[in-house]
Amino acid sequence: MYDTFAVDRLIDLWLTEDIGYCDLTVQVMIEPDEVGNFVMNARESMIVSGSEVAARVFKRYDPTLDVVLNAKDGDKVEKGTILLKVKGPARSVLTAERTALNIAQRMSGIANETARYVEKIAGTKARLIDTRKTTPGLRMLEKHAVTSGGGLNHRLGLDNGVMIKDNHIAVCGSIAAAVERARKKLPVLTKLEVECDSLDQVQQAVKASVDVIMLDNMSVADMTEAVRIIAGRAKVEASGGIRFDTIRPIAETGVDYISTSKITQAAPAVDIGLDEA
Known part of the structure; x- marks a missing residue:
């Protein structure tokens, strides 16, 4: 669209x-x-x-x-x-x-x-989503093209949701502090996502009751454990280093979404x- x-x-x-x-x-x-x-x-x-x-x-x-x-x-x-x-x-x-x-x-x-x-992960619960790594000026059309191929859109822009990443956490001091700050001004229907690069951070994000937890550059083993820890209390997104030859094992960990820039940057x-x- x-x-x-x-x-x-x-x-x-x-x-x-x-x-x-x-x-x-x-x-x-x-x-x-x-x-x-x-x-x-x-x-x-x-x-x-x-x-x-x-x-x-x-x-x-x-x-x-x-x-x-x-x-x-x-x-x-x-x-x-x-x-x-x-x-x-x-x-x-x-x-x-x-x-x-x-x-x-x-x-x-x-x-x-x-x-x-999309075909590579068919039969798993995982859905393919895009990223903001698009050609400047063409994001709207490149994201439309992703949906033409059966994928889903992540944020269209920075105004589409709150994603707390490593540098936000570094400024705030912790995931708990970052989430607390965000919630004070978060629009009521807006989702809150936290990027985690360790299982310890996953546990912190679960405790903070966020909507989506992104597993950033984790091993397949750690992703599997993260899905077990989260246990349906938040949606789970896998991201970072996703390639065609690695996406199937990642999908089989039980994550809800897999985001990759390869479908826009390398197509x-x-x-x-x-x-x-």
């Missing part, structure tokens, strides 16, 4: 970055009255994300373009599937092409990678092209 008003402002920035003063190539080669009829197609199997944003790029640049969506975000498609069709002034289609492809390739890549991780772009219809 994303805000279209905010997306339009992003699109304006993207188009300005790519076009500059003008698209010199189309200005010197393509006549103003020439019509283009193109399709955006998947050149590999993929989970679609960003197709709607790509369509919006074309319409934002030239509202006279006729754009028809053939695939929606979250769809699993095979190689050769047409994601959208665009028809109208050839100059406009060719000028906006790269920007539309870039965002669809990036977002679909994240959706693909997310789906890989390869997929191959999507724009070809003449």
Whole structure:
């Protein structure tokens, strides 16, 4: 889910970055009255994300373009599937092409990678969630792409919840003191999460009755013990150093959530092209 008003402002920035003063190539080669009829197609199997944003790029640049969506975000498609069709002034289609492809390739890549991780932990109670380690300016869309791939969103920003981390604890002196400070001003429906890097800290967090306990960079053995200690009194999140080859054993410890930046920071772009219809 994303805000279209905010997306339009992003699109304006993207188009300005790519076009500059003008698209010199189309200005010197393509006549103003020439019509283009193109399709955006998947050149590999993929989970679609960003197709709607790509369509919006074309319409934002030239509202006279006729754009028809053939695939929606979250769809699993095979190689050769047409994601959208665009028809109208050839100059406009060719000028906006790269920007539309870039965002669809990036977002679909994240959706693909997310789906890989989700499949890896299938059959366990653990749910995959993202982090705030996103491309500056693209967080809203990258987190939308995570949901397209079957993942869940953690905090969208710092205003979405209270997470007490090691440096907060260091300033306050202890987990108990940090939680006490936070609770004095915590909005009534806002969850409170504490990051723990030892079993001793887990016991302190349980005693403080927090909502979520994050197990940071713990071993699988310590995570298993932490889940036993917590015993359902708080939701449990595993984080830190999560990779595709390590996520399954972590999921089997009984944690509720596993957060990783790999699905946004390391996701390869997929191959999507724009070809003449």
